[in-house]
Amino acid sequence: METNLSFLSIDVGTIIFTLCNLLILFFVFKKFLFGRVHKILDERKNDVAERFQKADDAMEHAKKLETEYTDLMEGAKEKSAEMMREATQNAQKRSEQILAEARADAQQRKAQAEEEIEREKKRAQNELKGEISELAVMVAQKVVEKEINVNDHDRFINDFIENVGDLK
Amino acid sequence: MKVPEFLQGASSEVDIKGPGVFLQFDVFGVTIRITETIILSAVIVIGLTLLVLFLTHDMKKNPEKKRQVIAEWAVEVVDNLIANTMGKGYEKMSPYIAALFCSSIFGSLISLTGLRPVTADYSTVLTWALMSFVMIERAKIKADGVGGYLKSFINPLNIISEASTPVSMSFRHFGNIAGGIIITTLIYVALTGLSNLICDVAIFTIGIPAVLSLYFDLFTGFMQAFIFINLTMIYIASAKSE
Numbered sequence: 375m376e377t378n379l380s381f382l383s384i385d386v387g388t389i390i391f392t393l394c395n396l397l398i399l400f401f402v403f404k405k406f407l408f409g410r411v412h413k414i415l416d417e418r419k420n421d422v423a424e425r426f427q428k429a430d431d432a433m434e435h436a437k438k439l440e441t442e443y444t445d446l447m448e449g450a451k452e453k454s455a456e457m458m459r460e461a462t463q464n465a466q467k468r469s470e471q472i473l474a475e476a477r478a479d480a481q482q483r484k485a486q487a488e489e490e491i492e493r494e495k496k497r498a499q500n501e502l503k504g505e506i507s508e509l510a511v512m513v514a515q516k517v518v519e520k521e522i523n524v525n526d527h528d529r530f531i532n533d534f535i536e537n538v539g540d541l542k
Numbered sequence: 543m544k545v546p547e548f549l550q551g552a553s554s555e556v557d558i559k560g561p562g563v564f565l566q567f568d569v570f571g572v573t574i575r576i577t578e579t580i581i582l583s584a585v586i587v588i589g590l591t592l593l594v595l596f597l598t599h600d601m602k603k604n605p606e607k608k609r610q611v612i613a614e615w616a617v618e619v620v621d622n623l624i625a626n627t628m629g630k631g632y633e634k635m636s637p638y639i640a641a642l643f644c645s646s647i648f649g650s651l652i653s654l655t656g657l658r659p660v661t662a663d664y665s666t667v668l669t670w671a672l673m674s675f676v677m678i679e680r681a682k683i684k685a686d687g688v689g690g691y692l693k694s695f696i697n698p699l700n701i702i703s704e705a706s707t708p709v710s711m712s713f714r715h716f717g718n719i720a721g722g723i724i725i726t727t728l729i730y731v732a733l734t735g736l737s738n739l740i741c742d743v744a745i746f747t748i749g750i751p752a753v754l755s756l757y758f759d760l761f762t763g764f765m766q767a768f769i770f771i772n773l774t775m776i777y778i779a780s781a782k783s784e
Contacts, residue, residue: 379560379577379663381720387573388561388665389672391580395587396641396673402591403644404637410598411617414610417603 507531556731558724561663579663586648586660616640627772628779635778638677642670643771650719650763654755661719661766664712671712674774678707681781711773715766722758729754 379385510531511524565576597613605611620640624632649660660666683691694700733746 377563377566379563379575381558381560382664382716383560384668385575385577385663385665387575388577388579388663389669392583392666392669393673395583396645396670399587399590399641399645400638402594403640406591406598407594407613407640408617408620408637410601411614414601414603415614415617421603 503532503535506535510534556727558727561658577663578658579660579666582652582657583645583649583660583666586645586652590644590648624775627775632775632779635775639771639775642674642774643767645670646715646767646770647763650766651759653719653723653759653763659719659723659759659763661715661763662723664716664720667712667715667770668708670770671708671715674711674770674777675708677774678777678781679704681778685782707777711770715770718762718766722762726751726754726758 507528511527514527561578563575563577564581567574594613597609597616599609600607601610601613605614617636620636620643621633624636624639628635646661649666651659653659653662679691682694686694695704730747730751733750734744737744737746
């Protein structure tokens with residue numbers, strides 16, 4: 375049954391069917407094409423905005439850290455300079471102290487040595503005194519050719535040596 | 543239509559028919575005809591639906607597949623067209639304009655396969671024009687209010703100018719496509735007749751109709767679809783500014 379409508383015709387069935395087709399296509403496009411794509415585009419837009427926000431935040435954070443570190447470094451520099459100054463001062467003080475100590479020590483040692491010398495001198499003098507008196511007694515014995523009471527003569531000789539010592 | 547005598551090799555009469563009727567039955571006294579147009583437009587709608595479902599299937603925030611890029615491109619083209627033609631605030635029109643454009647252009651381009659274009663059936667383009675007309679009037683009522691809208695018909699000429707919108711839109715579209723069919727058929731018959739003057743093989747019908755089809759099918763089909771959606775957009779956008 376192959377017939378044709380006339381070339382310029384209005385068929386109500388075709389109109390209703392075409393209207394349904396147009397509405398179906400409209401809903402398909404709305405739901406599956408525009409709806410889906412717009413959703414994805416919005417998601418992407420939000421994602422990009424979020425990323426930019428994150429980058430800005432990171433930048434700000436980095437700047438803050440930088441100033442913090444710069445401040446810290448400056449403080450450290452100052453502190454190290456102060457420490458150096460203090461150390462120098464301490465060293466100077468210490469050296470002065472050591473010097474003073476050494477000087478005092480030397481003084482003490484000198485005094486001690488002098489004392490020792492004095493003592494030695496005295497001892498030597500006493501020894502000498504003894505020897506001389508013995509020598510004198512020996513000489514006298516030789517001279518008188520006889521025994522001399524040692525005790526008596528010792529006294530005489532000592533007197534003599536005393537006098538000699540005073541003269542010296 | 544009579545064919546001139548000197549060309550009467552192929553046929554003496556050219557009969558350009560309307561859409562074919564495949565089935566016809568009566569339901570409660572109403573005659574329902576399943577025509578070429580109905581079948582082809584159903585094929586187009588199903589095809590476009592499957593295409594859309596394929597393009598937008600499994601979309602990712604970072605597009606991995608080419609089809610997602612194509613879908614996004616198509617959406618952006620339509621959105622930009624509406625933003626440029628109508629201005630802002632008409633984003634919801636996008637699916638309707640896209641549906642209209644796709645129906646029209648595929649309805650015309652289906653003639654490239656040798657089938658009868660859907661848009662050469664006046665019922666089809668009349669439906670689209672009436673649909674656009676309803677939307678235009680709705681935009682006018684929204685902009686002016688029911689009172690203001692009715693007041694504009696105090697001048698009876700306005701009724702004619704309003705009614706002429708869908709008529710002119712539908713006849714422009716129908717006339718261009720149907721005219722293309724008529725001219726192509728006439729030229730084909732003429733070329734067959736000319737070939738028969740020289741030899742038995744229809745030698746002129748090779749190549750020349752293909753070049754003409756480039757204009758009548760491709761160019762006209764695209765132009766009419768574009769004009770149709772542009773008129774719809776302009777009428778709806780101007781409803782507000784009037």
